[in-house]
Amino acid sequence: DAKTTQPNSMESNEEEPVHLPCNHSTISGTDYIHWYRQLPSQGPEYVIHGLTSNVNNRMASLAIAEDRKSSTLILHRATLRDAAVYYCILRDVYNFNKFYFGSGTKLNVKP
């Protein structure tokens, strides 16, 4: 299982950008990078995914390093509702039946 490494926790101020890092040095060429977040007492929620190019959607942006060994989830303006555990996950396009979730990064947003 391709492994990802994330900081255990991060803190941000409300209305400021947040950059959540993820290292995946053993990523293979067929692994997509997915991000999910889990709000308290809820199931995980899809945020964004990408392969090689940077991606933007209404929730966040995903910046992928040129060598694909790391990526960064960017929340452009953190709100209190963004306080959650953020998971970075690799998903092989040829074995996409299950995700392996690590411990994630717990993001605390201060008012």
Added chain:
Amino acid sequence: GAGVSQSPSNKVTEKGKDVELRCDPISGHTALYWYRQSLGQGLEFLIYFQGNSAPDKSGLPSDRFSAERTGGSVSTLTIQRTQQEDSAVYLCASSPSTVTNYGYTFGSGTRLTVV
């Protein structure tokens, strides 16, 4: 419904009893997954169903755990002779297809407490 529905939301059971957890996936989603999450931990994969194919049971922790998916829709996860270490939140997710790279939609989970 619009999302993945799980029931019950909370279940307290005595050690040694059997429990059944139910998952109603999003209509039309062919793939269904069960995960569990112990307190403060990440998600642990349990089992995966895709259409009429044989399920991937590689994550089930013991033979006390089993799951069915009837008619390609509703799924039931059964835990026999529950133990205290089975206490966790059991999460179900569904996906439109596994031949694309769609993400999962998760339910809110069933919190199981074995006393």
